[in-house]
Amino acid sequence: MFYVDLSTGKLKTKLELLRDFPNVSTPEKWGANTLAAFGVAEVEDNSAPAFDVYTKAIPDSAEEYEEGKWRVVYRAEPIFQEYTDDDGVTHSVADQQAEYDAKQISKLAHEQRAVRNNLLKATDHFGLSDFTMSEEMTAYRQALRDIPQQEGFPEVINWPEKP
Numbered sequence: 001m002f003y004v005d006l007s008t009g010k011l012k013t014k015l016e017l018l019r020d021f022p023n024v025s026t027p028e029k030w031g032a033n034t035l036a037a038f039g040v041a042e043v044e045d046n047s048a049p050a051f052d053v054y055t056k057a058i059p060d061s062a063e064e065y066e067e068g069k070w071r072v073v074y075r076a077e078p079i080f081q082e083y084t085d086d087d088g089v090t091h092s093v094a095d096q097q098a099e100y101d102a103k104q105i106s107k108l109a110h111e112q113r114a115v116r117n118n119l120l121k122a123t124d125h126f127g128l129s130d131f132t133m134s135e136e137m138t139a140y141r142q143a144l145r146d147i148p149q150q151e152g153f154p155e156v157i158n159w160p161e162k163p
Helices: 014-020 032-038 093-121 137-144
Strands: 003-005 010-014 040-044 055-066 071-076
Touching: 003 055, 010 014, 010 055, 032 040, 093 137
Parallel strands: 040 071
Antiparallel strands: 003 010, 003 040, 055 071
């Protein structure tokens, strides 16, 4: 939860306010008197806007949208910035984005393989020695095994239908 300092318009957290006023004790639930003593108003925790995957929303300030009602104003900030590491190697934004994308694809592939493995496990009993597996079930299980070789995997998957 955020509060707006009514004299400066800056956002503050409860912890920041308590640090600003170290010798003040407060009730567990803050009411109008506590807010007035700190010179703040509660700020509604509205949803952050959605940006592209390389941009994050940062709470920046508050705006009074109705008499006595405040909401957070967000600013867009890029996740990646060019930097030079301790070895003198410069890491460009494009390089960092490519590394991030590769990690996301790898994570998605791992998750999709887990789904595929669970579907295979759900049909393992058809392969027991006292059971004859149908051709349809054999084809289904092979199609599940072939999913990682599909074009577009792991982002686009053509899941086979269970017979």
